[in-house]
Amino acid sequence: MKHNIKFAPLLLPVIAAFVFSCNQPQTKTKNAKQETVAATDPLPSWNEGASKQSIVVFVKNSTDTTSKGFIPVADRIACFDNDGTLWTEKPLPFQLYFMIDRIKAMAPQHPEWKSKQPFKGILEGNLKTALAGGEKALLDIAFASHARITTDEFDKSVKEWMATATHPKTGKHYNEMVYQPMIELLNYLRANGYKPFIVSGGGIDFMRVWAEQAYGIPPYQVVGSSVETRYDTTGAQPVLIKLAELNFNDDKLGKPVGIHQHIGKRPVFAAGNSDGDYGMIQYTSTGSGPRFGMYVHHTDSLREFFYDREPGLARLNKGLDDAAKYHWLIVDMKNDWKKIYPFEK
Amino acid sequence: MKHNIKFAPLLLPVIAAFVFSCNQPQTKTKNAKQETVAATDPLPSWNEGASKQSIVVFVKNSTDTTSKGFIPVADRIACFDNDGTLWTEKPLPFQLYFMIDRIKAMAPQHPEWKSKQPFKGILEGNLKTALAGGEKALLDIAFASHARITTDEFDKSVKEWMATATHPKTGKHYNEMVYQPMIELLNYLRANGYKPFIVSGGGIDFMRVWAEQAYGIPPYQVVGSSVETRYDTTGAQPVLIKLAELNFNDDKLGKPVGIHQHIGKRPVFAAGNSDGDYGMIQYTSTGSGPRFGMYVHHTDSLREFFYDREPGLARLNKGLDDAAKYHWLIVDMKNDWKKIYPFEK
Numbered sequence: 001m002k003h004n005i006k007f008a009p010l011l012l013p014v015i016a017a018f019v020f021s022c023n024q025p026q027t028k029t030k031n032a033k034q035e036t037v038a039a040t041d042p043l044p045s046w047n048e049g050a051s052k053q054s055i056v057v058f059v060k061n062s063t064d065t066t067s068k069g070f071i072p073v074a075d076r077i078a079c080f081d082n083d084g085t086l087w088t089e090k091p092l093p094f095q096l097y098f099m100i101d102r103i104k105a106m107a108p109q110h111p112e113w114k115s116k117q118p119f120k121g122i123l124e125g126n127l128k129t130a131l132a133g134g135e136k137a138l139l140d141i142a143f144a145s146h147a148r149i150t151t152d153e154f155d156k157s158v159k160e161w162m163a164t165a166t167h168p169k170t171g172k173h174y175n176e177m178v179y180q181p182m183i184e185l186l187n188y189l190r191a192n193g194y195k196p197f198i199v200s201g202g203g204i205d206f207m208r209v210w211a212e213q214a215y216g217i218p219p220y221q222v223v224g225s226s227v228e229t230r231y232d233t234t235g236a237q238p239v240l241i242k243l244a245e246l247n248f249n250d251d252k253l254g255k256p257v258g259i260h261q262h263i264g265k266r267p268v269f270a271a272g273n274s275d276g277d278y279g280m281i282q283y284t285s286t287g288s289g290p291r292f293g294m295y296v297h298h299t300d301s302l303r304e305f306f307y308d309r310e311p312g313l314a315r316l317n318k319g320l321d322d323a324a325k326y327h328w329l330i331v332d333m334k335n336d337w338k339k340i341y342p343f344e345k
Numbered sequence: 346m347k348h349n350i351k352f353a354p355l356l357l358p359v360i361a362a363f364v365f366s367c368n369q370p371q372t373k374t375k376n377a378k379q380e381t382v383a384a385t386d387p388l389p390s391w392n393e394g395a396s397k398q399s400i401v402v403f404v405k406n407s408t409d410t411t412s413k414g415f416i417p418v419a420d421r422i423a424c425f426d427n428d429g430t431l432w433t434e435k436p437l438p439f440q441l442y443f444m445i446d447r448i449k450a451m452a453p454q455h456p457e458w459k460s461k462q463p464f465k466g467i468l469e470g471n472l473k474t475a476l477a478g479g480e481k482a483l484l485d486i487a488f489a490s491h492a493r494i495t496t497d498e499f500d501k502s503v504k505e506w507m508a509t510a511t512h513p514k515t516g517k518h519y520n521e522m523v524y525q526p527m528i529e530l531l532n533y534l535r536a537n538g539y540k541p542f543i544v545s546g547g548g549i550d551f552m553r554v555w556a557e558q559a560y561g562i563p564p565y566q567v568v569g570s571s572v573e574t575r576y577d578t579t580g581a582q583p584v585l586i587k588l589a590e591l592n593f594n595d596d597k598l599g600k601p602v603g604i605h606q607h608i609g610k611r612p613v614f615a616a617g618n619s620d621g622d623y624g625m626i627q628y629t630s631t632g633s634g635p636r637f638g639m640y641v642h643h644t645d646s647l648r649e650f651f652y653d654r655e656p657g658l659a660r661l662n663k664g665l666d667d668a669a670k671y672h673w674l675i676v677d678m679k680n681d682w683k684k685i686y687p688f689e690k
Contacts, residue, residue, distance in 0.1 A: 074557070077565075220566070220608045222609065229605055230598075231628065257574050257575070257576055264553045279576055
């Protein structure tokens with residue numbers, strides 16, 4: 001699928017953010033799924049209140065054959081955005097940190113980058129200069145870090161990065177910065193016969209490497225943006241090569257398209273956090289029968305980040321405006337969530 | 346994904362075949378999954394012998410943690426071609442019958458078709474004349490029957506067709522003409538922790554409508570060829586519209602690409618029946634660790650159809666040549682299968 005877009009979503013963050021990270025000491029990786037979930041309360045990290053209640057009522061009704069809200073198991077398809085919905089996306093989307101680190105790691109094999117933008121800027125820690133070249137600069141960065149490489153080599157590079165890189169604010173590994181309440185929601189839905197999919201603007205191959213450990217979501221339940229790949233049999237072993245050409249942009253109006261392409265069913269449950277998820281949640285909410293749409297609203301400047309209507313990346317404006325019209329739940333992170341991350345006490 | 350191809354695989358059959366069907370009396374639809382499988386023998390429709398034995402040994406080893414052939418559950422991905430591997434594809438691939446019938450059904454709304462090729466030829470039962478227009482004629486037929494329609498409307502058209510149309514030779518509904526030994530193989534693999542996917546050159550949306558009932562394979566485990574779709578919010582309810590533009594050709598070298606795009610893992614088990622499946626089975630067989638590749642060889646001219654090396658659609662030539670090199674199993678339909686279809690006594 002090709003769409004007339006100027007930027008792949010995995011690139012967009014760069015435009016909006018010019019603050020560069022400073023690495024902090026590493027911490028040990030912990031699997032979020034290992035968090036204990038009380039048998040009596042499937043959502044222990046959610047405060048009691050209308051938000052938690054509406055989720056529980058929907059799920060209970062959907063499994064009750066005598067309820068008007070009953071949904072057959074085969075139709076229990078749930079879709080989740082990733083950046084800002086399942087894990088943090090500030091100060092920069094984590095995949096952008098990967099791009100920057102990857103270019104630094106590849107620099108010794110590319111001496112020409114020392115004097116060539118956008119690479120020069122990245123190597124010198126000056127993202128603003130690196131990005132002065134606009135769209136071409138962004139594509140150069142993305143393709144240098146995501147293409148002209150086999151799928152196996154790319155997976156390895158993500159895996160190694162995830163095991164070593166740390167977040168500039170928390171010092172935690174990025175896959176530790178998943179939202180504990182959302183992990184519980186995924187587990188709760190699965191326990192009630194739902195099949196959760198990630199439907200993200202992020203790179204499909206980037207997410208697949210760590211999503212199964214972090215969320216219990218296997219590679220074939222991940223939908224995302226992608227570059228073209230080519231099957232190559234010229235070497236000792238046939239491989240797939242990632243090409244420097246955009247294949248699919250799984251954002252905005254592309255999300256319902258990606259859902260149809262990969263899942264082939266209209267979901268009954270969808271969760272996002274920005275207007276990039278509007279189409280997905282709208283598509284989900286406007287099917288016949290019981291439906292649940294929700295937005296994670298980033299209201300916690302102390303424990304996480306505060307952002308919503310301001311223009312730029314991850315803007316949540318239209319979603320807030322139309323929430324009442326579509327009966328969407330707006331989750332207030334500050335008040336609805338007892339804890340944000342699994343590593344919190 | 347776009348590939349430089351001249352014909353979508355859902356069109357290719359037309360080139361090779363000019364024999365037109367004559368409908369025979371309808372029979373009642375029967376769900377293949379309802380066939381009884383003996384608890385003691387997971388593959389009762391397979392004759393005892395080397396073929397059956399090699400499948401059973403591979404599967405048993407793959408679930409035995411003490412075996413060198415052990416495969417972790419998360420890696421037990423199995424891919425199956427559809428046409429000629431899971432159901433019959435002669436005298437014409439069944440999706441082509443759908444196209445023809447669909448154009449006949451739509452004709453009253455298109456009076457101009459009476460005098461316009463390729464539609465005129467189809468309406469007059471003269472496929473050869475219809476196809477004299479070459480590639481453009483083929484695309485006209487495919488898009489008229491598969492595009493400019495919402496995904497829901499398309500699903501409905503396939504469902505209605507499957508419930509009424511019958512095969513010219515057997516008089517059975519097309520979804521009754523699935524191979525009982527392959528149904529048993531799918532069940533056997535599932536019972537041993539495998540996740541089976543369809544990876545077919547046929548239309549992804551066409552297959553999804555009936556694959557779950559016929560094979561127990563849900564829509565999100567179907568990979569196939571597709572047209573572009575567009576999310577449309579101009580009507581009362583947001584819908585997805587199938588466009589008259591090819592999105593992905595899931596055939597030949599496209600199969601490994603489709604597998605990566607949808608599944609994100611190299612399979613450990615693959616089954617096909619033509620050189621269109623060569624790339625898929627090669628990609629599967631050349632990964633590290635235990636692998637199983639197999640071809641269904643159409644050797645039974647009495648109970649089904651005989652075809653292999655002759656040029657044209659569904660040719661199996663390179664696959665037979667390289668079977669020994671890659672240790673692929675060649676299943677001899679005539680001698681390895683006790684019965685072909687579930688409806689046989």
